[in-house]
Amino acid sequence: MKEFIPTKIFYEESIKKYELGRELLKKYNFIEKESIEAHHKLNIDKDISEFNNIKRTLTIGVRKSIILRKDNKSSDFIVPFTSSGCSARCLYCYLVHNFKLNSNLRIFVNRDDMMNKIIKNINKINRDAVYEIGCNSDMILENSITGNLKWAIEEFSLLKNAKLTFATKFNMVDDLLNINHNGNTKIRISVNPEEIIRKVEFNTCNLEERIEAANKMFRAGYKVGLNIAPIIIVKNFEYIYEKMFIKLYELLDEKLKNNLFIEVIFMTYSMENLNINKINMKNSVNLFIDNKFYEKSKGKYTYKYLYRNEAEKIIIKLIKKYLKNAKISYIV
Template identity: 40%
Template sequence: MFPEKVYYEPDALSYKLGQALKKKYSEVPWVPVESHNRIDELRTQPNSAFRDLKRLLIVGVRKTHRYVPNAKTSDFLVPYTSSGCSAMCLYCYLVCNYNKCSYLRLFVNREEMLEKLKRTALRAERDLTFEIGSNSDLVLENTVTHNLEWTIERFAEQEKGFITFPTKFSMVEPLLPLKHHGRAIFRMSVNPQEVIRTIELGTSPLKQRIHALNQMADAGYRTGLLIAPVILLDDWKKQYLELLETLSSELSERAKRGIGIEVIFMTYSYVHRAINTEGFPKGPDLFDSGRMTGRGKGKYCYRPEVRAEAEEFLRLEIEKRFGPSSILYIV
């Protein structure tokens, strides 16, 4: 059962969404807390409890609404209706921000967040693109709150600006009939199936992700593709070559038409290693001393010469299948 328990800020129950969640999950314990950001009984849990923490749900009111300028596929990163996730990817960048407390947090003041989004879009001199899924997977969250469905149609009504969000999940059926007016950009994150099976725990299989991307393209959404994060295992060339062959053969022509591809190499950290060692003792060790080097406090990235080889390989193979202008960026 998910969730096994809900921790909530009492103020959250003064919002319609908070009341709806209380009714939806009335059969599990609800524990009041002062702040969704500081739940001491969870923060003090050992790393070995990471899996158990992922079965909890936190309900609160978002207080931070500062937009962060972005220079990749959007103009701004927007704090939106959730943070964290119930999946357990062993490299998850949210772990760097939240440590073991990267569980799913839902924020019930969605009207306030959407109004700021629409107001910012309307005041701009040009169409702005807002990344609303940088802190969570909104397709996964949508199975709990229906917030993504709620957002897409309401944002698209004004016909100015774009929202975009990435996902590792295939549950897109509720999004297909929406009147999005081309204002929502759907981006699917992919990896070789063996990486998904052993490292991206609790996410949708590759075949289902590809099918979901095709569905969204057929529904008229603008679509994109992330190959992220690129993980250089011993047989990485073989795995990523197979991935690209699968994408080339199974993505529909409509999905491939004008698709933009983002390529992001994995950054790992001491925090990841500590949690994975204790929480997933039989899982793969993603730290590779032969290929990695230090990057800032407690973080690791691939050595420049290793990264350069992999980038050259991926660029060549992607452009061979999807065209020379298909890659938006590689980082």
């Protein structure tokens, strides 16, 4: 995957107090910079037609609020970690709904504060727990800029009753293959049919690159799963998803196929996505076919039971056919 080079950097002056902050300013000394009051208050044109331009920028700041949230799917706790937002432009991205024009990649330089919060939580609960550190970003993408994921994996390798997890659509994993992880990290590779990746998940890695990353991480001793997400009910749904499963069957490491866990997540779409895509991705596919959706919360839509139930049956059938030894962790 081509390295992300921002067109402009917004930064808080306080990052200069941190080694990583100083390193990033030096690393990007050739890029235009603007000092800002706070990472969520960019001095930008708020018109949504500027979305693509803003997505090419990078914001660097200090995370002030670090509150762990309980989870019951991929982890026990969700941790606000070292980044939020992303440089990719997936048409369904929930970060766009949450952050709108502030969904560009934001990096936070105070990683020790986040790790200290995790350790405090570990001591408080006094039991084994899994911590999700990539809920608001893609940690593989961020790691290619900061090295924070490599650092976090090594920090977790020293812990006795805690594991970290994250999902990714990227393949830049080579610097994670020869480090000490002690079996305390589980990676979820996000997959979709190539047709969907190409037309919906812009600026991410293709399916074969993601499978290669899964194999590399598994052979390096990591626990590896697939995050089939988001499932999008499109024309010829079963045909294009079966092609994906055939590719997984053919290319995944044989031992990995016997030790695989799978998460299945159906797409949620929002009016923010729809409005931004109409203006900025004029030739992109329309994901919002209103007769297939119902509003599950204000401005957020998901598939009606009739369509979702049929698609779920197809996905389960394909998993049993091509990845019969895999364990389905959950379906939502």
